Amino acid sequence: MSDTFDGTGSSDDAADTRPRVDGYPARAGVRAGDTLRLHVSTRVRRFRADFYRCGVGLRYMGRLAGEGRFAPDGRPEGDWRWPAYDFPVPGDWPSGVYLAVLHAAADTPPYPAFDRAETLDARHARILFVVTPRGPTRARILYKVPLFTYHAYNESGGGSLYRSRFDDGVAPPGGTRSVGLRRPGGGIGGPVKGHPDAHDPRTPRQTFAHWDAPFIAWLEGAGFAVDYCTDLDLHESYRPLDGYRLLLSVGHDEYWSAATRRHVTAFRDRGGNIAFFGANTCWWRVTVGAGGSVLRCAKYPPGVPVHADVDGLRQVPGHWWEIAPENTLTGVSYRNAGGHWSGRRTGLGLTVRHADHPLFAGTGLRDGDVLGAEHALVGYECDGAALSRGPDGTLAPTGEDRSPAGFTILGVAELPTDPNSGWYHPIRERETGIRAATMGLYTHGGTVFTAATTDWARVLPLDERVRTVTRNVVTLLSAR
Incomplete structure (x- = not known):
């Protein structure tokens, strides 16, 4: 963000x-x-x-x-x-x-x-x-590496999609920032924009080592056969998805091109399953130019100063939610939840619903139990659905944000609203209502699961119940 x-x-x-x-x-x-x-x-x-x-x-x-x-x-x-x-x-x-x-x-x-x-x-x-892979393999799982997001935060050469040492106080021409994909960095090897993670200071956020490496280590250690691609590969063609049962997106997969989204949506519509073990997913729309070497994002409305908080503005050309809400793919959106960027935060986990669902098998969890609070599972950034509260206190999706019909809530974490809590809440369709991380799934052609928090991968090595849920999701959604 x-x-x-x-x-x-x-x-x-x-x-x-x-x-x-x-x-x-x-x-x-x-x-x-x-x-x-x-x-x-x-x-x-x-x-x-x-x-x-x-x-x-x-x-x-x-x-x-x-x-x-x-x-x-x-x-x-x-x-x-x-x-x-x-x-x-x-x-x-x-x-x-x-x-x-x-x-x-x-x-x-x-x-x-x-x-x-x-x-x-x-x-x-x-x-x-x-x-x-050169040809067909035995893998039923394809892992998408978020190259676009890596480079959005890559500061090599003195700039990223957030700022540049060449800024003169006004937004770039047309409100569009550009970064090159042919420079050091991009997941590793370059300076990175962002606060250090107080809950895991070993590596910077927005790097492969911070989000993806622990998930991949667990995934392959658990015995799953996996193939890999980048989001640039999926931008250019649907073909990398052929033959797979499950597509994985992990950590912080924030920047999506229209073509990448179109190909992933088509995969779902043809019966492919998707698991988003992350959040702030598909928040910014980017275009790719110069033979796959340049990434562009229209970040600023006309006349907005370069240091404006564009997540708090409307009519921002690059906001997916203002163009085609990401909820129609992921089921959730960052605009209905929020983030906590700097310093340690109070432990917050997902309160379980539908504990009899197969995805909770073997966890011992019951409805009302909280998953991951001791490790601050809901944290850096999280996504949610627009929710209403019934007379009995039960939360249900309203669908006003275009979360799909039939979206089933499996876990929810209402976020602190106290300005002193350290939580940031972006703009949304209406400013009132519940802000909550919303873990859940829906089926439209294929089944789509969302963990709704970037920190899922960080907590995965630390929490046995998080590992069990992850294993259940991957096993069930990769079955033929």
């Missing part, structure tokens, strides 16, 4: 005194057997890229070595056009999220011995890319 930048990095940055080597991929998605092109700038004579696949741990997969060449930094909205180095991706590399670690030496063994994604996280000398 719009919390402020502090440049938080991992402890690896402070201790790293080696000569700087930076880089980025020409394209973050590459098919097994095709060529990965990396762009690298360094003043050292030779450099090396070590490749790791992220799963339960980090698996060393290979390396690329090259003669060092230097190029200057570019602007945040541009293609930096750094020197290119090609690496033929082996055809037997499994689909997955891969990280390249750059070193200012070519012949030493892989160093250090990384064992966790947060160990690998850094604000430079790291490159994230996704290997997609």
Whole structure:
């Protein structure tokens, strides 16, 4: 959303005194057997890229070595056009999220011995890319990596989709901000906009290590067969969805293009299932230009100053909810809930409803029990449906926000409204009414589940009942 930048990095940055080597991929998605092109700038004579696949741990997969060449930094909205180095991706590399670690030496063994994604996280000398499968696999699950959101918060070159060091106090021409996808960062390897997470300070928010890595580690450790793609892949084509039963979106999947949304909606309508283990999902609409190298978002109405809180304004061109409410896909929206961005927050969990639903099997939960409060499950940002309260106190969706008919509430967390609580509430259709994170599901062609909180992935390693619900969702929705 719009919390402020502090440049938080991992402890690896402070201790790293080696000569700087930076880089980025020409394209973050590459098919097994095709060529990965990396762009690298360094003043050292030779450099090396070590490749790791992220799963339960980090698996060393290979390396690329090259003669060092230097190029200057570019602007945040541009293609930096750094020197290119090609690496033929082996055809037997499994689909997955891969990280390249750059070193200012070519012949030493892989160093250090990384064992966790947060160990690998850094604000430079790291490159994230996704290997997609070459052909049909046994996987029934496709995991969408939120590349667009990673780059929306990427500050490389001095700017993001939130601000730029080139700002002059007025909104950019046409109210549209742009960022390049061909620059360092984008999930890892670049400065990141945002407060540190008081509930997990090991890695910055809006990074792969913070949201996606713990979920992927659990998913693969639980024995699920999974393939991976980026949202740019889904922007360009429906084909990556062919043959899968379940699409996963995790953490903070905030920025969606119209084409990505259209293809995902078509997948649902044809009977595909979707699980959103996150929130603030599909909040901003983006367009993709220059051959998939530029991301644009119309963030400002005419005449609005650059520092305006655009989430509190109407007639913002890039708001999905003002164009085609995201509720029609996700069932919920950030505008009916809110977020808590800085500092620790009071523990808030989801009060269970319909505890006899198969998704709660094995949890021991009963109606009225609270899931995840001891770990502040409902937190950084959360999504909700427009709700009404019946005479008996029961909450039900009104449908006025276009949440689908038949949306079943499985858990709800009413948010504090005290201005001193630290919670931020964005604009909505009407300012009165209940603001609450709303976990639930509906069926329209396929079944769509939403956990309604970004922090689901953070809490997953900490809470057995959250793990059980996750296993139930993934198992049931990926069954043929």
